[in-house]
Amino acid sequence: MSELIFYTNPMSRGQIARWMLEELGAPYEQRIVQYGPEMKGPDYRAINPMGKVPAIVHDGKVITECAAICAYLAEAFPEAGLAPTAEExxxxxxxxxxxxxxxxxxxxxxxxxxxxxxxxxxxxxxxxxxxxxxxxxxxxxxxxxxxxxxxxxxxxxxxxxxxxxxxxxxxxxxxxxxxxxxxxxxxxxYQRGKAIDNELIAKAKAEAEGASA
Known part of the structure; x- marks a missing residue:
C-alpha cells in the first residue's frame, strides 16, 4: 500500500487539500504543523522550504501548492475518477x-x-x-x-x-x-473535510483558552 502523509494546519489552505483527500477516499496520515517556530523550523522546511502548509508526501515524493496537490492526487489515484477525460x-x-x-x-x-x-x-x-x-x-x-x-x-x-x-x-x-x-x-x-478541520480548530481554541485562564 502506498504511503500518503498530509501536513496541514486547519486554519490554512490545507482545507483545500483536505477536501481533495476526502474526495479520494484513500487512507492518509495527518500531521498538524503549528504556525511559528514549528512551521518555519528546519524539520518542516525539509519538507517545504517555504515554511507553509499544506504539503503532501506520497511514496517519498513531496508535493506542495494546492492546485498541484489536487492535480497530482487526481492522477495518482485514478480510481477516484477525479482526473479529466481526454475531452475534459x-x-x-x-x-x-x-x-x-x-x-x-x-x-x-x-x-x-x-x-x-x-x-x-x-x-x-x-x-x-x-x-x-x-x-x-x-x-x-x-x-x-x-x-x-x-x-x-x-x-x-x-x-x-x-x-x-x-x-x-x-x-x-x-x-x-x-x-x-x-x-x-x-x-x-466536502462535509467530512470541513467537519475534521472545524473540530481541530475548536480543539485548538479550547486549548488556547485553557492555557490563558
Missing part, C-alpha cells in the same frame, strides 16, 4: 491554472486594496479584479462544474476559491457563484 482535459487545466494564477492574484490584490491604475493593468496577469471575476462567472453560468456536468479535481481547487469568496466576501455575491458553492457544499467529502 483542456477545460480542466485551463481553469485549474486560471484559479491558481489570475483569479487568486486578483482576489488577494483586491482584498489588500492594491488596485492598479488602468494604464498599468496590462502588466498584471489578470487585468482587473472585475474582469477576472466576470470571466469565471461567465464560464460557470451554464455549467454545473468546471468541465461541464461532471465533478473533477478542478472543482476542488476552483470551487474552494469560490466557496471561500462567498463565505468571506472576497468574491461578490454573484448568483452563479452562490449556486456553484451550494452544489459543492452538498458533497459528502
Amino acid at each position: 482535459r483542456a477545460d480542466y487545466y485551463r481553469w485549474m491554472f486560471f484559479g491558481a494564477g489570475p483569479l487568486e492574484q486578483a482576489i488577494i490584490n483586491h482584498a489588500m486594496k492594491w488596485e492598479s491604475p488602468e494604464d498599468k493593468q496590462a502588466m498584471l496577469g489578470y487585468g482587473s479584479y472585475e474582469l477576472a471575476v466576470e470571466t469565471l462567472a461567465g464560464w460557470l453560468a451554464d455549467r454545473d462544474y468546471v468541465c461541464g456536468d461532471r465533478f473533477t479535481a478542478a472543482d476542488v481547487y476552483v470551487g474552494a476559491q469560490v466557496d471561500w469568496g462567498q463565505a468571506f466576501g472576497t468574491l461578490p455575491p454573484h448568483p452563479v457563484f452562490a449556486a456553484y458553492a451550494e452544489r459543492l457544499r452538498a458533497r459528502p467529502a
Whole structure:
C-alpha cells in the first residue's frame, strides 16, 4: 500500500487539500504543523522550504501548492475518477491554472486594496479584479462544474476559491457563484473535510483558552 502523509494546519489552505483527500477516499496520515517556530523550523522546511502548509508526501515524493496537490492526487489515484477525460482535459487545466494564477492574484490584490491604475493593468496577469471575476462567472453560468456536468479535481481547487469568496466576501455575491458553492457544499467529502478541520480548530481554541485562564 502506498504511503500518503498530509501536513496541514486547519486554519490554512490545507482545507483545500483536505477536501481533495476526502474526495479520494484513500487512507492518509495527518500531521498538524503549528504556525511559528514549528512551521518555519528546519524539520518542516525539509519538507517545504517555504515554511507553509499544506504539503503532501506520497511514496517519498513531496508535493506542495494546492492546485498541484489536487492535480497530482487526481492522477495518482485514478480510481477516484477525479482526473479529466481526454475531452475534459483542456477545460480542466485551463481553469485549474486560471484559479491558481489570475483569479487568486486578483482576489488577494483586491482584498489588500492594491488596485492598479488602468494604464498599468496590462502588466498584471489578470487585468482587473472585475474582469477576472466576470470571466469565471461567465464560464460557470451554464455549467454545473468546471468541465461541464461532471465533478473533477478542478472543482476542488476552483470551487474552494469560490466557496471561500462567498463565505468571506472576497468574491461578490454573484448568483452563479452562490449556486456553484451550494452544489459543492452538498458533497459528502466536502462535509467530512470541513467537519475534521472545524473540530481541530475548536480543539485548538479550547486549548488556547485553557492555557490563558
